Amino acid sequence: MDWESIKKVTGILLEYLPNTLKLFAVTLLLSIPVGMLVTLLKKCRFKPVAWLTNLYILIMRGTPLMLQIIVVYYAVPMLKAGMQKDGSQGFFADFINNIDTRSDSYMFTALCIAFVLNYAAYFAEIFRGGVDSIPKGQYEAASMLGMTRMQTFFRIILPQVTKRVIPATSNEVITLIKDTSLANIIAYAEITMKAKQQMNTYSSIIPLFIVGVFYFVMNAVVTVAFAVIEKKFDYYK
Amino acid sequence: MAILEVRNIVKNFDKLKVLKDISFDVEQGQVVAIIGPSGSGKSTLLRCINQLEKADGGEITVDGTRMFYTDKEKGRVVYASKKELREIRLKIGLVFQNFNLFPHQNVMTNITGAPIHVLKMPKDEARKKADELLAKMGLTGKEKAYPCELSGGQQQRVSIARALALNPKILFFDEPTSALDPELTGEILKVIKELAKEKMTMVIVTHEMAFARDVANHVIFMDDGYIVEEGSPQELFGNTRNERTKQFLARFKD
Numbered sequence: 357m358d359w360e361s362i363k364k365v366t367g368i369l370l371e372y373l374p375n376t377l378k379l380f381a382v383t384l385l386l387s388i389p390v391g392m393l394v395t396l397l398k399k400c401r402f403k404p405v406a407w408l409t410n411l412y413i414l415i416m417r418g419t420p421l422m423l424q425i426i427v428v429y430y431a432v433p434m435l436k437a438g439m440q441k442d443g444s445q446g447f448f449a450d451f452i453n454n455i456d457t458r459s460d461s462y463m464f465t466a467l468c469i470a471f472v473l474n475y476a477a478y479f480a481e482i483f484r485g486g487v488d489s490i491p492k493g494q495y496e497a498a499s500m501l502g503m504t505r506m507q508t509f510f511r512i513i514l515p516q517v518t519k520r521v522i523p524a525t526s527n528e529v530i531t532l533i534k535d536t537s538l539a540n541i542i543a544y545a546e547i548t549m550k551a552k553q554q555m556n557t558y559s560s561i562i563p564l565f566i567v568g569v570f571y572f573v574m575n576a577v578v579t580v581a582f583a584v585i586e587k588k589f590d591y592y593k
Numbered sequence: 594m595a596i597l598e599v600r601n602i603v604k605n606f607d608k609l610k611v612l613k614d615i616s617f618d619v620e621q622g623q624v625v626a627i628i629g630p631s632g633s634g635k636s637t638l639l640r641c642i643n644q645l646e647k648a649d650g651g652e653i654t655v656d657g658t659r660m661f662y663t664d665k666e667k668g669r670v671v672y673a674s675k676k677e678l679r680e681i682r683l684k685i686g687l688v689f690q691n692f693n694l695f696p697h698q699n700v701m702t703n704i705t706g707a708p709i710h711v712l713k714m715p716k717d718e719a720r721k722k723a724d725e726l727l728a729k730m731g732l733t734g735k736e737k738a739y740p741c742e743l744s745g746g747q748q749q750r751v752s753i754a755r756a757l758a759l760n761p762k763i764l765f766f767d768e769p770t771s772a773l774d775p776e777l778t779g780e781i782l783k784v785i786k787e788l789a790k791e792k793m794t795m796v797i798v799t800h801e802m803a804f805a806r807d808v809a810n811h812v813i814f815m816d817d818g819y820i821v822e823e824g825s826p827q828e829l830f831g832n833t834r835n836e837r838t839k840q841f842l843a844r845f846k847d
Binding site: 496 | 711
């Protein structure tokens with residue numbers, strides 16, 4: 357490959373980079389709050405809720421994300437086909453039939469659902485580990501000072517948990533950047549898929565190296581960002 | 594009327610009987626030291642009084658409000674309403690063995706947090722009060738320091754200031770010097786002596802016999818879940834007739 361081709365391939369990848377970033381951003385922004393919610397459900401005193409939550413985490417962490425993407429993506433078309441065969445009617449059937457499974461927004465939504473469900477399970481375990489690592493004495497001291505459960509959680513526990521989960525969270529975020537490439541399994545136009553196409557066009561492996569550099573640079577940015585955040589929390593041990 | 598009345602407290606951890614039948618009174622302005630070998634139930638007793646553990650039997654009254662009693666017919670402990678328990682809790686301060694300061698907050702925030710957010714005290718007033726307490730603890734100038742930047746003795750004094758900021762009627766200490774260098778116990782002893790002079794009611798669980806002898810005006814000796822002997826320090830340390838107390842104190846003679 358000559359310089360001109362390399363520039364051209366880089367241009368194409370840059371054009372599709374927003375698709376990768378969009379999936380990354382939506383997953384990150386949603387899976388962290390959902391993960392917190394899952395942590396709370398797991399700690400629920402009503403045991404069946406805690407068990408169901410554990411089952412969810414077990415499945416999400418126990419099966420490949422790629423498989424989960426395929427399942428979510430094909431669930432609606434399969435349901436549609438099944439219902440047409442049975443002649444099902446009603447609100448649910450209408451709802452499913454009205455989904456346009458060929459649209460881009462359907463594909464993106466399916467991806468986001470699979471990614472958020474998967475990442476929320478991992479974040480939930482990270483947050484649970486963080487909450488469990490806070491010594492019992494902190495709760496006892498807060499309770500002796502008359503703080504309510506809410507005050508204890510938001511003023512005493514959460515700030516300390518945040519500091520403790522930063523390193524593990526940074527690991528997850530780095531993995532997420534690389535995992536967005538799994539979206540190419542359902543032909544989502546993200547950069548890995550585009551690089552593969554360019555590889556075929558030019559019969560060269562260089563597009564793959566270029567896309568590798570893309571991921572590397574994104575993760576370098578994330579690494580620096582997390583180093584800055586960690587430093588912000590460095591004011592206490 | 595005693596400010597703290599403890600009657601027939603029983604506490605079990607599964608099959609292990611930790612407190613078997615504990616009764617005593619604390620009068621306003623009294624400094625009570627609770628001594629005894631490890632595993633005798635001293636800390637558990639303190640935790641039952643401070644609502645950090647639930648007792649399995651008995652009755653405790655704090656400043657005229659009954660915290661719990663035992664329903665003899667049903668054979669179980671009945672606690673006061675949540676509101677009453679909260680009121681009682683605010684009358685009681687506890688200083689922990691390992692301080693339990695909030696590491697992410699500086700000294701000032703550690704002390705003013707509860708007055709501002711629990712007692713709804715105006716911020717200026719809470720800060721002024723904290724400044725006074727810090728001066729009393731010999732910690733002026735440390736307002737902005739974080740707990741990790743302080744020595745153990747300083748941290749423990751901050752935790753005493755934090756407890757005092759809520760104006761408790763009784764201050765409890767759970768082995769306040771056990772996590773400290775022997776050299777640092779002196780500064781805590783000094784602070785407690787100061788508080789005793791101001792007629793602060795205090796109950797101190799300790800392994801430090803000097804504490805019990807120098808500061809307390811009433812000493813309780815516990816062993817194996819019972820109070821073996823109680824009395825003035827002179828009585829206990831001077832001429833106890835109880836064999837078990839003698840045996841225990843003999844280890845501290847030199």
